[in-house]
Amino acid sequence: MTAAISIEALTKTYAARGQQVRAVDGLDLEIPQGGIFGFLGANGAGKTTTIRAIVGHMRATSGTIRVFDMPVPKHLPSIIDRVGALVEAPLFFPNFSGRKNLSLLARSRGFPQERVDSVLATVGLTDRAGSRFATYSLGMKQRLGVASVLLKDPDLLILDEPANGLDPPGILEMRKLMRDLSAQGKTVFVSSHILSEIEHTCDRVAIIARGKLVRTGSVQEILSTGTTSRYTVKVPGDSAVRDNAARSLLAAGWSVFADEHGEMLVDVAAERAHEITAHLANDGLWVSELAPVARTLEAAFLELTADAQGGAQ
Ligand SMILES: Nc1ncnc2c1ncn2[C@@H]1O[C@H](COP(=O)(O)OP(=O)(O)O)[C@@H](O)[C@H]1O
Numbered sequence: 001m002t003a004a005i006s007i008e009a010l011t012k013t014y015a016a017r018g019q020q021v022r023a024v025d026g027l028d029l030e031i032p033q034g035g036i037f038g039f040l041g042a043n044g045a046g047k048t049t050t051i052r053a054i055v056g057h058m059r060a061t062s063g064t065i066r067v068f069d070m071p072v073p074k075h076l077p078s079i080i081d082r083v084g085a086l087v088e089a090p091l092f093f094p095n096f097s098g099r100k101n102l103s104l105l106a107r108s109r110g111f112p113q114e115r116v117d118s119v120l121a122t123v124g125l126t127d128r129a130g131s132r133f134a135t136y137s138l139g140m141k142q143r144l145g146v147a148s149v150l151l152k153d154p155d156l157l158i159l160d161e162p163a164n165g166l167d168p169p170g171i172l173e174m175r176k177l178m179r180d181l182s183a184q185g186k187t188v189f190v191s192s193h194i195l196s197e198i199e200h201t202c203d204r205v206a207i208i209a210r211g212k213l214v215r216t217g218s219v220q221e222i223l224s225t226g227t228t229s230r231y232t233v234k235v236p237g238d239s240a241v242r243d244n245a246a247r248s249l250l251a252a253g254w255s256v257f258a259d260e261h262g263e264m265l266v267d268v269a270a271e272r273a274h275e276i277t278a279h280l281a282n283d284g285l286w287v288s289e290l291a292p293v294a295r296t297l298e299a300a301f302l303e304l305t306a307d308a309q310g311g312a313q
């Protein structure tokens, strides 16, 4: 099966105040059809620039992009009906209801009016469809935006940071929506700088930093890379004992943290973990538990992008 999106050596250089900014720098990326693909990178990494090039909002400096095997922007007209993209927040009339806003869009673009109620149901806005747009929460506004790009019933959805600014319930609803759309057989390509979003929603991810691909693979593959693991270290006794242990490890140069329950965490290469026990025993402190904590995508992400982030800005 052809890829939904296939990008080769994509480069985009902006000229800003006499300076050249290389926002995307030789990016290669392949997004298969089906599933939810996360496009992960810090602010300024080049996600929006890449997405704008894919959907033809902007011309790349060099490189090639194919969507459903058709080169874009050249053949954009032949695939655009299959692609729904939410890059900038769409403009809705604040005093019209969600349904009225979508109806107007459907009419202007020649989509059947039945689609309006169907997409409102998909995004979970049926109950509030008659309320004025201005009264919607940010999450509802975002979902109406998604509904607007679903009117054409696209095979590929491209969502640029749809969870940005949402409160936790809004984030959960957006996640569910992406899963529902994926379950309907649509390919979802979603960008985020919020690592936990990607970790919990996506099947595959690509991590970019400074316009370059750092890593791509399944979430599982990415989680299993890297050399450092995080361990919970418990010592019997009260918090003073724990503080002593933490101080002792810190003084010896270990990376020591506390989790949200005040438990002590230490980042260390797996083959050196036993040295924690030896070090503390030397100080008369006995370790009652030394257990690896499940790695988060965040740990893998920070490790993978450390070199790219550390360069001169
Ligand atoms: N229109 C523009 N003119 C000049 N520089 C830009 C423009 N758009 C983005 N950039 C720069 O390109 C880099 C990548 O930006 P962007 O693609 O928006 O990243 P992201 O979406 O990952 O936050 C940043 O350094 C940003 O400042």
Ligand SMILES: [Mg+2]
Pocket (backbone or CB within 6 Å): 047, 048, 049, 160, 161
């Ligand atoms: Mg962006």
